[in-house]
Amino acid sequence: MANTRMISVPDSALLARATRTFMNADAGPDYLKTPGTLVFVATDGDEITGWCWGSQLARPDGTSMLYLHQLEVAEAHRRKGIGRDLTEAFIHAGREAGATKMFLTTGAHNTPARTLYTSLGGGLATQGATENYWFLL
Numbered sequence: 001m002a003n004t005r006m007i008s009v010p011d012s013a014l015l016a017r018a019t020r021t022f023m024n025a026d027a028g029p030d031y032l033k034t035p036g037t038l039v040f041v042a043t044d045g046d047e048i049t050g051w052c053w054g055s056q057l058a059r060p061d062g063t064s065m066l067y068l069h070q071l072e073v074a075e076a077h078r079r080k081g082i083g084r085d086l087t088e089a090f091i092h093a094g095r096e097a098g099a100t101k102m103f104l105t106t107g108a109h110n111t112p113a114r115t116l117y118t119s120l121g122g123g124l125a126t127q128g129a130t131e132n133y134w135f136l137l
Helices: 010-025 084-094 112-121
Strands: 003-006 035-043 048-057 064-073 099-103
Touching: 003 084, 010 035, 010 048, 035 084, 048 084, 064 084, 084 099, 084 112
Parallel strands: 064 099
Antiparallel strands: 003 035, 035 048, 048 064
């Protein structure tokens, strides 16, 4: 059974393993020190089975909201509740920190993700069709 936990600075080696597993990249050494950073990793023994990461963002009206940037579960471990556990842990941590909303994006054809987010109470944005833009800085 997977164990889901929040990652903090002392867990930087676990973050490095998760980043290599799911992004094929090295983790930035100061990422976990960045204010508002939230990272959760699911493990089964020594194996990393999933992760999610994002940020708590301050809003001009004095509230804050969460942005879930990435949720991924290793293919061999999908459909076992790991994605749900990670998302619920992320939401719980944000709520405890004072966030009142959360947003994320997913592909229109990613039916498993959309089913999960709907089952957790998420709803499609009501402001109409949106497009995502990336800027390389």
